[in-house]
Amino acid sequence: MPELPDVEGFRRVAKQAAHRQVREVRVHDAQVLRGVGSEAFQRTLRRRYLAEPRRHGKWLLIGTAGAANAPASPPVVLLHFGMTGNLQWCPHDAELHDHDRVVFDFAAGELRYRDMRKLTGIHLAREQDEVDDLLAGLGPDAQQIEAAEFGERLTRTRRRLKPALMDQSVIAGLGNICVDEILWRARIHPNRSTADLTDDDLDRLYREMRAMLREAVRVGRVPDGPSWLTGHRDEPDRRCPRCSTALRRTRIGGRSTLWCPTCQPD
Template sequence: MAVYDAQVLRGTTAESFERALRRRYFTDPQRHGKWLLIPTAGSAKGAAGFPRLLLHFGMTGNLRWCEHDAELHKHDRVVFDFAAGELRYRDMRKLTGIHLARDEDEVDDVLAELGPDAQRIGEDEFADRLSRTSRRIKPALMDQSLLAGLGNICVDEILWRFRIPPTRETRDLAADDVFRLHREMRSMLRAAVRAGHVPDDPSWLTGHRDEPDRRCPRCSTALRHAKVGGRSTLWCPTCQPG
C-alpha cells in the first residue's frame, strides 16, 4: 500500500498507518450513516477485525478499483495493493478522510454523536426520534445525531416524493404522516443504494437540479430554490405546498 497524501489520515501518521495494515487483508465491510467500516484480519494475534478502517467520503470521495498499471489520478490519496489490482481512496476536497481504529472504543469515539442508520431504523424508533425535536423537517432529517446517513440531495428527494415542503415543522406531522415518511425514505434509499448514488433519472427531482429551467418532473411547475437550515434546497411549490 502507499499513502500519497497523509492529510486524509486522522489520528495517525502515514508510517504508522502503513505499518498497522502491513500483511493484513480486508474482511466484510459495514456501514453506519455516511461511514464505511472495514475490518481487517491477518496472521498476527489481536482483537478480531482490528485495526479497522473508518472511511468518510464527504462530498467528493470514493473508492476506485484499478489495475496495477493504471495511471495515478491526482486525487488518489491512499492506494491499497492487492494481488488482483488496487483499491484507491480518491477524494478531491479531503473533508473527513480515513480513521484507523485499533479497538472498539476508538470506533465508538468516532461514531459517538451519530444517531441510528437511516436505512435500518424501524418505524417506531423513527417516529420517536422525530417527536423529540421541534423544528423544520429538512434540518431535522439532516441532523446526523438524530438520524445518520441522509445528505442534502437525499432529503430533498424524500420530501418531494412525500409531497411536503422542507419548511414544514416536525410538530405539524400526524402519526400517519411520520410512518409514510419513513416508508418513502426507505424506498428512496434502497433505490439509491442499488444505483450507487442518488439517481439523476428524469423521473427524480435530482435529475433536474442542474437544469437552467428547473421544472418538477411530476407536474412541470417551476421548482423553487432557497436556503433552508443553511443548505441549498429544491422543492416544488405545487406538489409540496406549505
C-alpha cells in the same frame, strides 16, 4: 457530497478487496489520515487481510484480520468521504490519479481512496472503543431504522423538518439531495415544523425514505432520471416531474433546497 447510496456503492467497491491480504499501503498524501501517521498506518495494515466492509450512515468500516505479530484486537479502518471522496478498484498498471491519496495494494489489484478536497479522511481504530467513540454521535442508520423509532426521533424536538432529517445524530446517512427527494416524494414542505407532523405524515415520510433509498442503493447514487426531482436540479427551467410546476429553490438550514410549491404546499 456522497450520501448513503453513494457510500453503499463504495462498499461494493471495497468488497473486491475483502478476504485479500494487503501487500503494502502507499500513502501519497498523509493529510487524509486522521489521528495516525503514515508509517504507523502502513505498518499496522501491511500483511493483514481485509474483512467484509460494512456501512453506518455515511461511514464505511473495514475490519482486518490475520497477520504475523498482529495485536489481539484487530484494527478497523474507518473511511468518511466528505464532499468529494470515493473508492476505486484499479489494476496495478492504472495511472495514478492526481487525487489518489492512499492506495491499498493486493495481488489482484489496488483499492484507492480518492479525494479532491480532503475535508475528512481515513481513521485507524486499534480498539473497539475507538470505533465506538468515532460513531458515538450518530443516530440509527436510515436504511435500518424502524418506523416507530423514526417517528420518535424526528419529532422529539420542535425544529424545521429538512434540517432534522439531515442531522446525523437523528438519523445517519441522509444528505441534501436525499432529503429533497424524500420530501418531494412525500409531498411535504421542507420548512414544516417537526412538531406539526401527523401520524400520516410520518408514515408517508418513512415509506418514501425506504423506497427512495432502496432504488438509490441499487445504483450506488441518487438517480437523476426524468422521474426524479434530482434529475431537474440543474436545469435552467426547473419543472416538477410530477405536475410541471416551476420548482422553487431557497436555503433552509444553510443548504440549497429544491421543492415544488404545488406538490409541497407550505
